[in-house]
Amino acid sequence: MIRMDQLIEKKRDGEALSESEIRYFIAGYTAGDIPDYQIAALLMAIYFRGMNRAETVNLTMAMAESGDMLDLSDICDYAVDKHSSGGVGDKTSLVALPAVASFGVPIAKMSGRGLGATGGTLDKLESISGFNVNLSEAEFRRIARDTGLVIGGQSKTLAPADGKIYALRDVTSTVASRPLIASSIMSKKLAAGSSGIVLDVKLGRGAFMKTLEEARALATTMAQIGVDAGRDVVALLSDVNQPLGAAVGNALEVAEAVKTLQGDGPADFHEHCVEVAAHMLRLAGQGERWTDLAAARAEVDRALRTGAGFKHLHQMVQAQGGDVAQIEDTRRLPQAKIRYSLRARQSGSVAAVFADRIAWATLTLGAGRRTKGDEIDHAVGIEAQVKVGDAVTAGDRLMTVHANDETSLQAALVEIGDAVAYSDSPVDPLPLFHGVIDGNEL
Numbered sequence: 001m002i003r004m005d006q007l008i009e010k011k012r013d014g015e016a017l018s019e020s021e022i023r024y025f026i027a028g029y030t031a032g033d034i035p036d037y038q039i040a041a042l043l044m045a046i047y048f049r050g051m052n053r054a055e056t057v058n059l060t061m062a063m064a065e066s067g068d069m070l071d072l073s074d075i076c077d078y079a080v081d082k083h084s085s086g087g088v089g090d091k092t093s094l095v096a097l098p099a100v101a102s103f104g105v106p107i108a109k110m111s112g113r114g115l116g117a118t119g120g121t122l123d124k125l126e127s128i129s130g131f132n133v134n135l136s137e138a139e140f141r142r143i144a145r146d147t148g149l150v151i152g153g154q155s156k157t158l159a160p161a162d163g164k165i166y167a168l169r170d171v172t173s174t175v176a177s178r179p180l181i182a183s184s185i186m187s188k189k190l191a192a193g194s195s196g197i198v199l200d201v202k203l204g205r206g207a208f209m210k211t212l213e214e215a216r217a218l219a220t221t222m223a224q225i226g227v228d229a230g231r232d233v234v235a236l237l238s239d240v241n242q243p244l245g246a247a248v249g250n251a252l253e254v255a256e257a258v259k260t261l262q263g264d265g266p267a268d269f270h271e272h273c274v275e276v277a278a279h280m281l282r283l284a285g286q287g288e289r290w291t292d293l294a295a296a297r298a299e300v301d302r303a304l305r306t307g308a309g310f311k312h313l314h315q316m317v318q319a320q321g322g323d324v325a326q327i328e329d330t331r332r333l334p335q336a337k338i339r340y341s342l343r344a345r346q347s348g349s350v351a352a353v354f355a356d357r358i359a360w361a362t363l364t365l366g367a368g369r370r371t372k373g374d375e376i377d378h379a380v381g382i383e384a385q386v387k388v389g390d391a392v393t394a395g396d397r398l399m400t401v402h403a404n405d406e407t408s409l410q411a412a413l414v415e416i417g418d419a420v421a422y423s424d425s426p427v428d429p430l431p432l433f434h435g436v437i438d439g440n441e442l
């Protein structure tokens with residue numbers, strides 16, 4: 001018989017837990033038979049002692065199987081999904097998913113809400129009046145079949161063990177543990193029914209992982225979990241030391257996504273979406289189609305420039321009850337009352353655009369949540385018009401702040417007062433990507 005106190009002791013002393021021990025505590029905790037304090041002690045032991053590859057995979061599978069495992073085989077033979085670890089200005093799903101769907105690859109995605117600096121994909125989509133993310137499973141499947149693209153909220157029965165454990169980690173300082181983060185993310189991806197997964201692991205000042213080493217280690221662990229669970233996984237390591245694209249804030253990001261789907265987006269964001277979508281297509285092609293990544297990139301680029309991807313976003317918005325007039329003319333999306341231009345104090349090359357400062361300013365404006373129940377203001381945010389490496393002249397516009405009241409505007413201006421750094425000598429632009437990890441090579 002497995003005893004919880006012995007299991008905690010084992011991990012405390014640095015030993016590896018067996019699959020049956022891991023399944024025991026996940027099943028017991030999900031059912032409410034094991035108290036919070038024992039799981040909290042175990043989580044802290046995992047935090048300090050870590051987990052090996054087999055333990056991490058077993059933990060992920062046990063959490064994935066703690067609820068419903070979505071079966072998408074009636075929608076497509078091979079489902080592809082993407083996951084971003086989150087970064088400032090990251091609205092990639094709104095562009096990459098319609099772009100992939102435009103190639104006849106169905107996308108049925110469950111997304112999350114944001115906690116922290118900016119909203120998640122669901123919050124962004126809810127900038128569109130009437131857009132419904134709370135779909136029943138039958139509706140979710142019907143829209144996926146009819147339009148080839150659906151983005152819904154995560155069902156309550158998806159990896160419930162992760163939901164309980166995440167809440168406990170949040171209040172016991174055990175979030176920042178690589179095996180716990182990787183298993184948490186991957187349990188939801190595996191339960192959501194995808195066969196191929198593109199992980200977009202962000203790094204830098206505007207991301208959870210600050211350094212390349214941390215991001216690479218997390219990406220590697222997640223990719224290992226995926227391949228050991230029989231999935232195809234590719235992880236991209238992407239830079240968000242400065243915001244991705246210009247827009248940060250919900251409706252502003254939807255507007256920028258629409259522009260990008262019409263071939264008119266910011267160059268860095270356009271390229272980022274092309275890369276993510278090309279990798280998704282490559283996985284979906286299963287070695288028979290889109291085998292050449294450069295050719296896949298060129299096809300996605302065309303889908304953006306011709307508006308093929310936009311057509312799919314339009315169909316999805318219509319199918320999910322959203323007001324399509326708002327994406328046909330994005331000036332109809334929620335608009336903030338005040339627009340303030342932040343201007344360059346000096347001339348020179350832009351040496352840094354600190355994404356974390358911009359994120360905090362956006363939160364101050366009301367675009368994100370400080371705690372779970374917070375209402376968000378879809379209209380507010382910041383557009384950062386400069387990138388590292390740009391040459392600016394004193395007085396040039398650096399950013400536009402969209403605020404709904406004078407107090408939050410002033411507070412946001414304090415945050416972004418030093419968000420741009422200058423150099424007298426030329427500065428190289430930042431790379432978009434720092435590497436790619438192919439799960440099959442691990």
Ligand code: URA
Nearest residue numbers: 175180181182184185
């Ligand atoms: N996102 C998740 O879903 N889980 C974590 O542990 C961290 C980020």
